[in-house]
Amino acid sequence: MDRITTSIVEAFSKENKIAGLKEDEKFEHLTAYLTIRRHFSRALDTAAVVVGKAGDIGIDAIAVIVNGALITDVDQVQEMLDQNGYLEASFIFVQAERSASFDGAKIGTIGNGEIDFFSDHPKMDRNQKVKDAAAIMTAIYDRSASFRKRPTCRVYYVTTGSWNEDKNLVGRRDAVISDIRTTEMFDEKEIDFRCLGADDVHRLYQATKNAISRTFVFKTKLKCLQFLALNCPFSATYRPKILCR
Numbered sequence: 001m002d003r004i005t006t007s008i009v010e011a012f013s014k015e016n017k018i019a020g021l022k023e024d025e026k027f028e029h030l031t032a033y034l035t036i037r038r039h040f041s042r043a044l045d046t047a048a049v050v051v052g053k054a055g056d057i058g059i060d061a062i063a064v065i066v067n068g069a070l071i072t073d074v075d076q077v078q079e080m081l082d083q084n085g086y087l088e089a090s091f092i093f094v095q096a097e098r099s100a101s102f103d104g105a106k107i108g109t110i111g112n113g114e115i116d117f118f119s120d121h122p123k124m125d126r127n128q129k130v131k132d133a134a135a136i137m138t139a140i141y142d143r144s145a146s147f148r149k150r151p152t153c154r155v156y157y158v159t160t161g162s163w164n165e166d167k168n169l170v171g172r173r174d175a176v177i178s179d180i181r182t183t184e185m186f187d188e189k190e191i192d193f194r195c196l197g198a199d200d201v202h203r204l205y206q207a208t209k210n211a212i213s214r215t216f217v218f219k220t221k222l223k224c225l226q227f228l229a230l231n232c233p234f235s236a237t238y239r240p241k242i243l244c245r
Contacts, residue, residue, distance in 0.1 A: 003132050004198070012030045024098055029047075030201070031094055032096070034114050034204040036063045036094070042069075051133065055126050055130060057125075057130055059093050060095050061096075062091070062130070063094075067083075067086075073136075074135045074136050077136060078143075094155075097159045107173055111179055117130070122134070149187050150176075150185065151190075153190065156195075157193070159196075169195070173195060179194075180193075183186065
């Protein structure tokens, strides 16, 4: 890894008390945090989304978000439905490689793993974390009648290299997007596969450190609650301090 990425990995590892992990595992946790935070503004423990090594179906992290909450237990799906009367789901998949380049074969592996994840008859070996995530996915689709819209699907392939829109790699990526689309399980406009390099890692990490802070003072609790209703959940880079008197 380049010196800046190495420094970021070490800083993140110390902050999140994972300094004892191997370097590749630290990078997996970092990239999971940076990519999932783009869609989830609350506190994120990467241990809940990183799915490990053996039996990981070629994917390093899986996050399932329902009605703005990170779902880590299958029973939470029904709880979200009971609380809100609907389900709005998003699936996020992350693959991290410390290599200085992008690999077309790896893009295919990511796509195959994701398609297998949503299959009624999976063929790949799965570790317990992947099985748990798949059980949550099944619970969500079993309640499809309560969808506001079909779920979203976000895929991230992160390396320490630079994405240069290589024609062959773009073709591989677009083929995966097409395969995902043919499942008809997602909103067509909300299927995204992004390949991120070192510059993106640096930018996303700095964004988490440069959050905007604002203080709002309300004379009544009613106005405070009205403000919260209109502005929550807040974005990952906007953290207001709210005082209700």
